[in-house]
Amino acid sequence: MEQYDVLIVGGGIAGASLGAELAGNFRVGLIEGEPHCGVHATGRSAAFWLESYGGPLVAPLAAASRAFLASPPADFSDRGFLSSRGALHISRDGWPDIPPGVQVRVVERAELERLVPGIRPDWRNAVLEPGCADIDVAALHAAYLGQLRRHGGTVMTDARLQSARPSGGCWVVELDGGGTLSAATLVNAAGAWADEVARRCGVEPLGIAAKRRTMVQLAVGKQGLRQMPLVGDAEGTFYFKGETDSSIWLSPHDEIDTDPCDAAPEEIDIAVAIDRFQAVVDWPVLRVERSWAGLRTFAPDRVPVYGFDPRQPAFFWCAGQGGFGIQTAPAAAKLAAALLLEAQPDAMVAHVNANALSPMRFATAR
Ligand SMILES: Cc1cc2nc3c(=O)[nH]c(=O)nc-3n(C[C@H](O)[C@H](O)[C@H](O)COP(=O)(O)OP(=O)(O)OC[C@H]3O[C@@H](n4cnc5c(N)ncnc54)[C@H](O)[C@@H]3O)c2cc1C
Incomplete structure (x- = not known):
C-alpha cells in the first residue's frame, strides 16, 4: 500500500497549487477521479483576475497572488501568466460596490464610448478597474502540477476516492475500482464534490454548494474586440470580454443550484445571456460559436475554507473557492x-486573516 504524508483529493487548481507548495516538505500524493486533471471548474473558467470580485475577505488573497501570477519565480515558470485587460463596471443608475483598497476610477461618457463603441445611452455610470487581467489558466495549472512532480509528489488520475477511514493514526483510502492508499493527512480539494468527499471520509459536511455558471462564445458584427476591457454590470447580471477580433466570451452571471456533476449549459441561460448583452451594445449577434458551463462552489457564507476540520484534525479543507479560485490560488x-x-505563513500572505477562512467558523453551527 502506497503511503503518503499528505494525500490531496482533487486535481483542479486548488489541489495542484497546494500540492506544489507541499511537495519537497512532505510525501505528497494527489488523486484525481477523472482521466485528466483540471476538467471541471478549473478548465471552464472565464480566466480573469479581478481584484474587486468575491468581496472584502477574498480581495486580499487575489491582491497577494498578483505579483506571483505576473512574474513567478524562475524555478516555477519562465514567463508570467497575466495579460493586461482592464475591467469596466457599468450601471444605469447606481455605482458598483468595490471592496476597500481596490484601485478604480470613474470613466466619463466620451471615454466609455471609446472603450466600448456602440454602448447604449442608458448605461450612464462607469468605473474602470485598470488592474484586471486575463490569466493563462492552463499554463498556470500545468506549472503547478509540474512543480508538484519535480519536487517528488505523485499525481494519480482515474483515481477516485471511494471512502476513507482512520486506522492506527493514518487514513486508509479506498479507490473506486480497487486500490488502497494510506496517508497521515487528507486534503479535501474536491471542488463541487467537497461535501461528498467529506461524507465518504466520515467527516461532517460544511454545506458547500455547487452553482452552475454558463459561458457563451459569441460571434458579433463588430471588429477590434480582442483587447477590449471586461465589461460587467454593477448589479451582477452579465459580463463579457473580447476573445478574438470579432467574438466575445459572455456570461449571464447565473448561479443555478446544482448537484455536483459534469455541468452543461442550458438553452435558456444562453438566451438570457444574449438578451442581456443586446441591452448593453448595438452590435449585431451573428452566432453562438460554443458554450459551456462549470460549477462554482460556495461555503454557506461565500468565503473559502482553508484549515483543519474542527472535529477531525487529520482532515484539511481546501474548498469553496467560488468564482475566484484561479486568481487567488497562489x-x-x-x-x-x-x-x-x-509554519509561519509566507510573506505573500502574512497579512491575510487565516481565522476568517478557517472551517472553525462553522464549528458552533454544526
Ligand atoms: C464559468 C466559470 C467561470 C469562472 N471564472 C473565473 C475567473 O475568471 N477567475 C477565477 O479566479 N475563477 C473563476 N472561476 C472559478 C474557478 O474556476 C474555481 O474557483 C476553481 O477552478 C476551483 O478549483 P478547484 O480545484 O477547487 O475545483 P475543480 O477544478 O472542480 O477541481 C476539483 C477536482 O476534484 C475532483 N474530484 C471530485 N471528487 C473526487 C474524488 N472522490 N476523488 C478524486 N477526485 C475527485 C474532480 O474531478 C475535480 O477535477 C470560474 C468558474 C466557472 C465555473
Whole structure:
C-alpha cells in the first residue's frame, strides 16, 4: 500500500497549487477521479483576475497572488501568466460596490464610448478597474502540477476516492475500482464534490454548494474586440470580454443550484445571456460559436475554507473557492501550506486573516 504524508483529493487548481507548495516538505500524493486533471471548474473558467470580485475577505488573497501570477519565480515558470485587460463596471443608475483598497476610477461618457463603441445611452455610470487581467489558466495549472512532480509528489488520475477511514493514526483510502492508499493527512480539494468527499471520509459536511455558471462564445458584427476591457454590470447580471477580433466570451452571471456533476449549459441561460448583452451594445449577434458551463462552489457564507476540520484534525479543507479560485490560488496555496506545515505563513500572505477562512467558523453551527 502506497503511503503518503499528505494525500490531496482533487486535481483542479486548488489541489495542484497546494500540492506544489507541499511537495519537497512532505510525501505528497494527489488523486484525481477523472482521466485528466483540471476538467471541471478549473478548465471552464472565464480566466480573469479581478481584484474587486468575491468581496472584502477574498480581495486580499487575489491582491497577494498578483505579483506571483505576473512574474513567478524562475524555478516555477519562465514567463508570467497575466495579460493586461482592464475591467469596466457599468450601471444605469447606481455605482458598483468595490471592496476597500481596490484601485478604480470613474470613466466619463466620451471615454466609455471609446472603450466600448456602440454602448447604449442608458448605461450612464462607469468605473474602470485598470488592474484586471486575463490569466493563462492552463499554463498556470500545468506549472503547478509540474512543480508538484519535480519536487517528488505523485499525481494519480482515474483515481477516485471511494471512502476513507482512520486506522492506527493514518487514513486508509479506498479507490473506486480497487486500490488502497494510506496517508497521515487528507486534503479535501474536491471542488463541487467537497461535501461528498467529506461524507465518504466520515467527516461532517460544511454545506458547500455547487452553482452552475454558463459561458457563451459569441460571434458579433463588430471588429477590434480582442483587447477590449471586461465589461460587467454593477448589479451582477452579465459580463463579457473580447476573445478574438470579432467574438466575445459572455456570461449571464447565473448561479443555478446544482448537484455536483459534469455541468452543461442550458438553452435558456444562453438566451438570457444574449438578451442581456443586446441591452448593453448595438452590435449585431451573428452566432453562438460554443458554450459551456462549470460549477462554482460556495461555503454557506461565500468565503473559502482553508484549515483543519474542527472535529477531525487529520482532515484539511481546501474548498469553496467560488468564482475566484484561479486568481487567488497562489496566495491560498501558500496560506494552506503554512497551516499544514504548522509554519509561519509566507510573506505573500502574512497579512491575510487565516481565522476568517478557517472551517472553525462553522464549528458552533454544526
Ligand atoms: C464559468 C466559470 C467561470 C469562472 N471564472 C473565473 C475567473 O475568471 N477567475 C477565477 O479566479 N475563477 C473563476 N472561476 C472559478 C474557478 O474556476 C474555481 O474557483 C476553481 O477552478 C476551483 O478549483 P478547484 O480545484 O477547487 O475545483 P475543480 O477544478 O472542480 O477541481 C476539483 C477536482 O476534484 C475532483 N474530484 C471530485 N471528487 C473526487 C474524488 N472522490 N476523488 C478524486 N477526485 C475527485 C474532480 O474531478 C475535480 O477535477 C470560474 C468558474 C466557472 C465555473
